[in-house]
Amino acid sequence: MPVAGFPACFVFFGQSGAAKIPLAMLVVFVSAKLMAELAERLGQPGIVGEILAGVLIGPSVLGWLAPNEFLSALADLGAMFLLFRVGMEVKSSELMKVGGVATLVAFSGVVVPFLMGAAILLLWSAPVNEAVFVGASMVATSVGITAQVLSAKGLLHTISSRIILAAAVIDDVLGLLVLAVVSSLTHGKVDFLQLGLTALAAVSFTVIVAKWGTHAMGRVTPHVDRSLKVAEARFVLAMSLLFALALLAVWTGVAAIVGAFLAGLALGENAGQRERDLAQGVSELLVPFFLAGIGLHVDLSAFANPGTAVLAIVILAAAILSKFIGCGCGALGLGKTEALRVGVGMIPRGEVGMVVAQIGLGFGILSRSSYGVVVFMSVATTVIAPALLNMAYRQLPKTRVPEPAEEVFHLG
């Protein structure tokens, strides 16, 4: 970072290198928090401000920063800590109870967006492969955004929140399979045995950890207190579990954040206030990098072509409607209010849609303009969802973690 007027000998100390880290931290963190403050003052969720801060400082507007390896790594860690913290706030038994409805929600929330997205691209006379890939990019929900809004409002224990969380985990596994099928299709034929193995690995990992993780940690935690001499031993255990399950999740095919969520879930009932506070600190620092990181990927220059801009609006509308209808219908058995909440909560696509789009771009299947459209859809659904969630949950009092949770379930 050359600074006009500073002695030239400063270059000797490699300070452009030394300045890089604090400069990036300062720019991203402070702009995210300033925009969060602005959003809150305008009556919007702070999270929206943090995403827009990324758009603002990113290549499209101010051009201060572009996505780079260091910032992406912090964003990945931020997403993991966000989901870890959310996992700590819910009980796996509560999620298991809503497993049936959540599976239904996840399935119809995958089928409807995929068909709608692919159909629109075909009507737009795009090649079949491209249509199928855009459809696939509209499948997976980015649960981080919804979880953050619900957590900030203290609503993680409502029945609709639990369904959203469980459905988003199942949705991630389904998204993995859709992407595997789509990738195979566009490369020739589908190997069903391999697909079956992929599904088996992902499902077994998720179910085993969700079902027995809490019990296992309940047995390990007391030993940690008694036997370990290292400082903050419970926090050390929590971090080790978080990274281990995130890694296992990636290896079995699901997202690292699903592993982080499962780690939080396994620790939740066994964790004390101290580990929660320490993990919260990391989360408060890193989540803005996840949120601003989403915004950093927006490239508005793709919309210089009016045709692309129209397609972007149409795909955005389809992305919102298809999840709302698909997931909402899956949850209709719980009554209209809860179904509406579930439908809204599943809308944000965030980083997941962008990953699929990047793979499509890498394969040469997505054009640059379709890529821009998917990224716009991913960011826009993420920016719109918190405000819609605010409306959908307006009837509920703004409290932090009501206990016992059961009392809240029948308010809506």
Add this chain to the structure above:
Amino acid sequence: MPVAGFPACFVFFGQSGAAKIPLAMLVVFVSAKLMAELAERLGQPGIVGEILAGVLIGPSVLGWLAPNEFLSALADLGAMFLLFRVGMEVKSSELMKVGGVATLVAFSGVVVPFLMGAAILLLWSAPVNEAVFVGASMVATSVGITAQVLSAKGLLHTISSRIILAAAVIDDVLGLLVLAVVSSLTHGKVDFLQLGLTALAAVSFTVIVAKWGTHAMGRVTPHVDRSLKVAEARFVLAMSLLFALALLAVWTGVAAIVGAFLAGLALGENAGQRERDLAQGVSELLVPFFLAGIGLHVDLSAFANPGTAVLAIVILAAAILSKFIGCGCGALGLGKTEALRVGVGMIPRGEVGMVVAQIGLGFGILSRSSYGVVVFMSVATTVIAPALLNMAYRQLPKTRVPEPAEEVFHLG
């Protein structure tokens, strides 16, 4: 990360990329903490285990990881959070009180190691430039290691601890000047005007923030509570100040960690328990990356040559003795016990010596074997210091932050 037996289609999801972050986090964090546990059980400070973990997983032994951009960034952040947290635990007024002694300690602690190091290399018939650079690399103390040991033992408020902290900050400014002079000398002639400006910028930044930072923050903090709507506003302020001062420090020529220390100092008396806990969480996660990161740089292959190995031992002995004598003599006015503690506390060179050695290597002034010697000296002083500190402070009870601090000063 290819895993034998896993379906080949996994590669489609770019998972080798997705696995990289959790894998690196897991390997470094868990090995650091396992080695810390082992060290504690052997009656050694955990910090030694964490540094040795870096040596163990690094290129010299297991070869699991080599220093890379992501890990160095986390290490830099870890060092900043470590010094930030230490800064929060001390009062700037307490540091100012010992300013005179600390300046004396810092000066003699710079002159003696520089002369000793350069003399040894000249006797070893190294070129003058190389001798001067090795001398310069032995100048700056890495205060992080000592601060971590003293903080873990609850001894940051003793008079020797305050002198060590203040002297280490002054030492950093002196180290900057020594490096500037040495770099200029080896490139031709010294520009005294520029050196003067460098010194002025570094000294004014440090003195202004240390003197008026606490007062300024005392005025800002209450406004933050009242006016900001963003969540955890005080933590947001703390992080913003941390990164801003780290950046300013780099720009004015001192190390980012000095800025981080000053940020902690400015906030210390105004910070509540909540911000402390949140910052502590980040610190608990990232400090192992700083410590293991030091160890990662060790390259034992440099010592295949017996001559180099002997030189390494001689330089190590000189590094220990010269700081012990130089700094200890500077603090003799406080009595032998305190002088001994100060001398021991200033021994670790850690990452600072390595940075100087890297610059020398980049200039083509240091040979690869001298570079290896300096890195060995930096790591070895850092590994030895905690055990020496344990001995030097044995007379004091192991308590956490004794209040009022004054009672402790005359125990030794």
